[in-house]
Amino acid sequence: MKYTLQKIGLVVFCSFFVLVGLAMLLPDKDGFEWGQSAFMGMAFVAMAAFTMVRGVMRINKFQKKTYLWYKASYPLNVDGNRVTCFSCGSPRINARGLMNHSYHREHYCTQCGATLYYSPEGK
Missing domain, CATH: 1.10.287 (Helix Hairpins)
Known part of the structure; x- marks a missing residue:
């Protein structure tokens, strides 16, 4: 909505x-x-x-591209609350705030830089 x-x-x-x-x-x-x-x-x-x-x-x-989408698209890379990269398999996932008044965070792999999914700020 x-x-x-x-x-x-x-x-x-x-x-x-x-x-x-x-x-x-x-x-x-x-x-x-x-x-x-x-x-x-x-x-x-x-x-x-x-x-x-x-x-x-x-x-x-x-x-x-939300967490639920990532979980459904890459079920082998989500185990409970643990997320790994779909590209390289690294468990090192960070989140960074996006600019330009998007009020979303980008969850990305720190090893290869692939964007995994987005989440709204404050959740």
Whole structure:
């Protein structure tokens, strides 16, 4: 549910900028001219679309690659509370906080650097 609300909020936020950009592309009363307004309109649309796609992809990654996903995908690498790397088999797993207001931690192997799964901060 939390991830769905994040996706909806991101799409609504970016859609505002897409609409502003599309409005800048509309012809004015003198007719359409490819000037600064059109360039800015295309820039608004492109940046908003890029931000929306990348943001939804990031949220999908956090939603999918959880501890339960890792446990189901690599059952031989999870024994009770003990997790080992799927790539090299190392038991040395650390967690680091991700930046950019993602509020998630990345659990990774300290030996080979492979990302195993993500978990929300505070859990």
